Amino acid sequence: MREFGIDVDQLGERNRLIVNNYDRVYIVDGKVDVPSIIQTFSKVSMKYARMGLEGMRAAAEMSCFFKHDKVQDLLRYEEALHRKLEFPAEGVCAYNIFDLIEAGQLHTIMQLAKAHSPVIFAGPRESLLVEPEGLQPQQIERAMEIHL
Numbered sequence: 001m002r003e004f005g006i007d008v009d010q011l012g013e014r015n016r017l018i019v020n021n022y023d024r025v026y027i028v029d030g031k032v033d034v035p036s037i038i039q040t041f042s043k044v045s046m047k048y049a050r051m052g053l054e055g056m057r058a059a060a061e062m063s064c065f066f067k068h069d070k071v072q073d074l075l076r077y078e079e080a081l082h083r084k085l086e087f088p089a090e091g092v093c094a095y096n097i098f099d100l101i102e103a104g105q106l107h108t109i110m111q112l113a114k115a116h117s118p119v120i121f122a123g124p125r126e127s128l129l130v131e132p133e134g135l136q137p138q139q140i141e142r143a144m145e146i147h148l
Contacts, residue, residue, distance in 0.1 A: 015051070018044070022064035032065075032073035034080050045089040055088025062093050066103035075108065078115035109140060 001008050011017035025040070026032060045056035065074035078093070085091065093116065100106045113119045114132040121128040121140055128139055 022060075025060075026077075027064055027068055027070060030068075032070050032077065034073070034077045037077060038080060041085075041089060041091075042087040045085075045087045049088050055090070057090045057092075059092045060094065061096070063096050063099040066099045066105055069103075071103065071105050071108060075111055075115070078112060081115070110135070110137060113140070 008017060008019070012019075026037060028036075041056065041058065048054075048056050062074065065071055081091075095109075095112060097106075097109075100109060113121075113135050116132060118129055118131050119135060121130075130139065
């Protein structure tokens with residue numbers, strides 16, 4: 001973020017930016033507690049709303065779930081969010097296609113995509129922005145240059 005001119009220290013001091021590692025948010029002490037994760041995000045979001053902000057924006061790179069063999073927990077978490085958060089927040093979850101392949105979990109890509117709204121696939125050939133209901137497997141394959 002610093003390389004892009006973002007004053008991380010100043011934003012942190014003003015309570016406008018929080019950066020956490022996955023083991024403080026998603027997989028704590030080796031366990032995934034979905035209600036606790038959502039409750040934590042809800043509390044942070046409401047705190048920001050009380051500060052006069054619109055709520056919380058979060059971005060997360062989700063490979064930790066694949067690296068720690070917690071894919072079923074990830075699917076439960078994504079489904080629990082109901083795609084539209086019930087508190088003032090926006091979230092972006094990033095999935096590295098190569099992590100899914102390495103973990104033997106490529107078959108979960110449609111489940112993960114359908115748990116989000118909208119979905120962005122950025123691949124070497126093309127990028128897609130689609131609503132999950134209209135997503136077709138061949139679109140993903142084409143964008144990612146995947147051969148299933």
